[in-house]
Amino acid sequence: MDKNLSLMKQLTETEGPSGFEARIHQVLEENIRQITTEITKDHLGSIVGKVGNKGPKILIAGHMDEVGLMVRHITRKVS
Numbered sequence: 001m002d003k004n005l006s007l008m009k010q011l012t013e014t015e016g017p018s019g020f021e022a023r024i025h026q027v028l029e030e031n032i033r034q035i036t037t038e039i040t041k042d043h044l045g046s047i048v049g050k051v052g053n054k055g056p057k058i059l060i061a062g063h064m065d066e067v068g069l070m071v072r073h074i075t076r077k078v079s
Contacts, residue, residue, distance in 0.1 A: 007031060017068025021045065024064045 001009075016024030029047055033039055036049035045064070 015068075016064055016066050018065040020068070021064045024066075028064065 010027060011024070014024045014027050025045055025047070029039070029041075032047055032049040036051050038050040040048045040050075042048075
């Protein structure tokens with residue numbers, strides 16, 4: 001499987017509802033470590049990877065959590 005497709009599959013299959021992002025954080029950190037020379041994390045859980053000191057600076061930003069809903073009731077009624 002293509003490396004990028006494999007990573008996308010891994011990211012979409014890893015659970016990370018709001019407040020419980022530890023697993024997706026781990027997956028992202030493991031993948032970022034493979035391509036960076038330096039990695040730092042802040043108290044909010046952000047991951048910053050650095051590659052070298054030359055060239056343009058590029059920011060890739062996004063959130064790690066996903067909407068997590070709990071199904072409490074299913075009704076058979078169909079309108």
